[in-house]
Amino acid sequence: MDVCYNLNLNSPQTITAVTTSRIQELKSQKVFEAMLSSAAGLAIRASQIAFALLASLGIDGTNYPTQTDLKNDTSYDYIIVGGGSAGSVVATRLAEDKKNKILVLEAGHTPPINALLAGLFVTLPMSYVDYNYTSTFDPYAAGGQGNYTILTAGKMLGGSDSLNHLLHTRGCPDDLDRWAKIVDDDSWKYENFLKYFIKSERVDDEEIVSTFPQYHGTNGPMGLTRETSDKVAPYLASFAEVGHPTVLDLNANKTQGYTQPLYMIADKIRQTPAKSYLGLVKDYSNLHISTETRVAKVLFKDNVAVGVEAIYKGKTYTLHAKKEIILSAGVINTPQVLMLSGVGPKDHLTQMKIDVLADLPVGKNFTDQVATTLVFKTKKYLLPNPLDLIPDPTKVPFPVMVGSVALSKCKKCPDYQVYSLLLPHDTPQLTLACRDTFWYRTDICDSWQKQVVGRDTLYTVLANISPRSRGSVSLRSTDPFDDPEITTGYFTDETDLKNMVKFVKNFIQVGKTSYFQKVKAELVGLDLDECSHKNPGSDEFWECYILNRAISPYHYTGTCAMGSLVDGSLNLLGFKRIRVIDASVIPEPPKGAPNAAVIALAEKGADMIKSESYY
Numbered sequence: 001m002d003v004c005y006n007l008n009l010n011s012p013q014t015i016t017a018v019t020t021s022r023i024q025e026l027k028s029q030k031v032f033e034a035m036l037s038s039a040a041g042l043a044i045r046a047s048q049i050a051f052a053l054l055a056s057l058g059i060d061g062t063n064y065p066t067q068t069d070l071k072n073d074t075s076y077d078y079i080i081v082g083g084g085s086a087g088s089v090v091a092t093r094l095a096e097d098k099k100n101k102i103l104v105l106e107a108g109h110t111p112p113i114n115a116l117l118a119g120l121f122v123t124l125p126m127s128y129v130d131y132n133y134t135s136t137f138d139p140y141a142a143g144g145q146g147n148y149t150i151l152t153a154g155k156m157l158g159g160s161d162s163l164n165h166l167l168h169t170r171g172c173p174d175d176l177d178r179w180a181k182i183v184d185d186d187s188w189k190y191e192n193f194l195k196y197f198i199k200s201e202r203v204d205d206e207e208i209v210s211t212f213p214q215y216h217g218t219n220g221p222m223g224l225t226r227e228t229s230d231k232v233a234p235y236l237a238s239f240a241e242v243g244h245p246t247v248l249d250l251n252a253n254k255t256q257g258y259t260q261p262l263y264m265i266a267d268k269i270r271q272t273p274a275k276s277y278l279g280l281v282k283d284y285s286n287l288h289i290s291t292e293t294r295v296a297k298v299l300f301k302d303n304v305a306v307g308v309e310a311i312y313k314g315k316t317y318t319l320h321a322k323k324e325i326i327l328s329a330g331v332i333n334t335p336q337v338l339m340l341s342g343v344g345p346k347d348h349l350t351q352m353k354i355d356v357l358a359d360l361p362v363g364k365n366f367t368d369q370v371a372t373t374l375v376f377k378t379k380k381y382l383l384p385n386p387l388d389l390i391p392d393p394t395k396v397p398f399p400v401m402v403g404s405v406a407l408s409k410c411k412k413c414p415d416y417q418v419y420s421l422l423l424p425h426d427t428p429q430l431t432l433a434c435r436d437t438f439w440y441r442t443d444i445c446d447s448w449q450k451q452v453v454g455r456d457t458l459y460t461v462l463a464n465i466s467p468r469s470r471g472s473v474s475l476r477s478t479d480p481f482d483d484p485e486i487t488t489g490y491f492t493d494e495t496d497l498k499n500m501v502k503f504v505k506n507f508i509q510v511g512k513t514s515y516f517q518k519v520k521a522e523l524v525g526l527d528l529d530e531c532s533h534k535n536p537g538s539d540e541f542w543e544c545y546i547l548n549r550a551i552s553p554y555h556y557t558g559t560c561a562m563g564s565l566v567d568g569s570l571n572l573l574g575f576k577r578i579r580v581i582d583a584s585v586i587p588e589p590p591k592g593a594p595n596a597a598v599i600a601l602a603e604k605g606a607d608m609i610k611s612e613s614y615y
């Protein structure tokens with residue numbers, strides 16, 4: 001078997017063998033070698049090593065609850081599987097009531113210190129705090145990544161929130177109203193759900209709070225700060241010139257327009273539920289957390305969930321839940337745990353030789369807001385000489401704009417969302433975005449980098465926030481440590497490709513505005529070999545471009561969807577004392593990045609648990 005190398009920060013041996021197919025592919029494309037030989041790669045590696053050393057000194061340890069000593073056959077009131085975005089919120093809210101004895105089982109580690117520093121987010125993927133998942137072979141929509149889509153997922157307390165891109169976007173009120181209809185439960189309607197967004201937030205921006213007091217919270221655990229950079233002003237004006245207004249906040253009464261992002265950062269620290277929520281209860285004696293502990297399966301007695309089987313350092317523990325088990329292992333792993341427990345599609349479980357407890361569509365409906373990238377180069381004009389910049393690890397290292405756009409002015413909700421980064425000329429920033437954040441092939445990133453020498457760049461990730469295509473998560477084997485099989489399903493519904501072409505054409509109109517003309521803006525990277533036979537600018541060309549430059553923005557949802565797998569109270573259908581509370585229950589994605597909705601959903605989930613008679 002071919003083996004490639006990945007830096008493992010947790011281990012004294014910094015090189016570990018990793019074997020997923022895409023990572024093998026990356027090796028064959030010499031990404032890692034290129035990283036090691038380039039200035040950008042060296043910078044990443046140097047900071048990974050530096051922060052590994054800090055982490056190994058335990059400098060970050062005080063931010064989180066201490067490790068519990070697992071004992072076989074112990075009983076708890078609630079067992080939470082996965083201490084990620086949702087699991088941390090539920091654990092905190094339940095632990096606040098000291099009568100509850102809570103156990104959180106988290107497969108990953110305590111986050112390293114670079115997970116708390118926004119400017120270092122690029123150092124986290126492909127390290128030991130990432131599952132390093134890849135899709136199944138996909139020559140149709142994953143060409144730009146070497147035929148396997150990279151599907152980053154956080155493997156640490158705080159889950160994917162501990163390594164995500166920090167953008168706080170709630171989506172559109174209509175999202176919640178649709179979910180309410182799906183489960184026929186008005187408590188999910190936006191007007192009733194808004195309180196959970198508010199409860200989770202501590203917005204540190206006077207202008208937003210004073211303009212929209214009815215929409216925002218100022219006392220919640222998740223601190224939020226708005227980026228304010230004067231560098232983006234001419235760009236915002238350009239988007240306004242083509243009909244997309246500049247707004248103060250996309251999370252209040254307006255959900256369309258361009259704005260500067262509200263980041264999950266406060267007091268210079270990344271806000272993750274692991275730190276911001278669990279940190280509040282970290283010293284409570286009723287909260288028990290075991291990291292590096294993989295839940296293999298849920299144990300049922302008849303149709304009642306009574307415990308879990310978990311593996312810590314090679315030893316298997318049986319742990320009992322007197323009241324409930326809450327599955328919060330995320331869109332990829334919650335279905336894995338359920339299927340290993342005998343709950344899933346009958347044919348698939350039978351094929352895997354797993355006894356079937358319930359035939360349910362677990363793992364179907366995998367949804368991701370598939371994206372593509374558009375790169376404008378502009379005159380070396382706006383941004384200062386990068387040599388004058390002193391990188392600040394507590395800040396996102398470049399100005400960003402978020403745009404939410406509907407193609408029709410009559411629509412209530414946006415159709416696509418963009419994250420536009422302003423990258424200074426002659427820095428490795430473009431390579432960091434292209435190769436080390438969105439994992440394009442090295443030859444693509446090298447070519448883009450060459451084409452922007454001496455020029456500033458507007459690097460835009462454009463996501464289809466209402467995709468119709470669906471993929472799936474299934475088991476590769478019955479080994480709980482084996483990666484599940486993930487098929488993204490990107491563009492399997494052809495409407496998505498047609499719509500994406502419309503979105504791209506709508507977005508690039510900005511190239512015609514007065515400012516873009518003044519700075520001689522020009523799209524780069526349109527000379528891709530795969531599309532050389534297409535007429536540039538035609539719909540066919542853009543379809544080809546999109547398929548060959550498709551990426552995941554890592555906004556997965558839907559594999560245990562409300563309505564088909566869980567009810568409006570997030571109870572697993574057909575079973576008792578078991579809920580799913582994480583992004584997997586979201587039946588249709590929110591019209592924005594999902595984390596804000598996941599955290600609010602977990603707040604609501606905790607309230608629903610508290611309303612049970614046995615609580």
Ligand SMILES: Cc1cc2nc3c(=O)[nH]c(=O)nc-3n(C[C@H](O)[C@H](O)[C@H](O)COP(=O)(O)OP(=O)(O)OC[C@H]3O[C@@H](n4cnc5c(N)ncnc54)[C@H](O)[C@@H]3O)c2cc1C
Nearest residue numbers: 082084085086107159160164165167295330333583593595
């Ligand atoms: C690179 C990246 C960038 C992103 N950027 C943004 C952004 O800017 N804004 C935004 O809103 N959203 C963003 N997202 C998405 C957002 O972070 C996720 O939607 C959200 O974190 C999902 O929360 P969750 O609780 O469902 O799962 P997670 O937060 O992933 O938590 C699942 C947890 O369960 C643990 N686990 C898994 N299996 C087991 C098991 N068998 N036993 C025990 N524990 C287990 C995992 O280790 C993990 O800690 C991004 C995601 C990624 C990966």
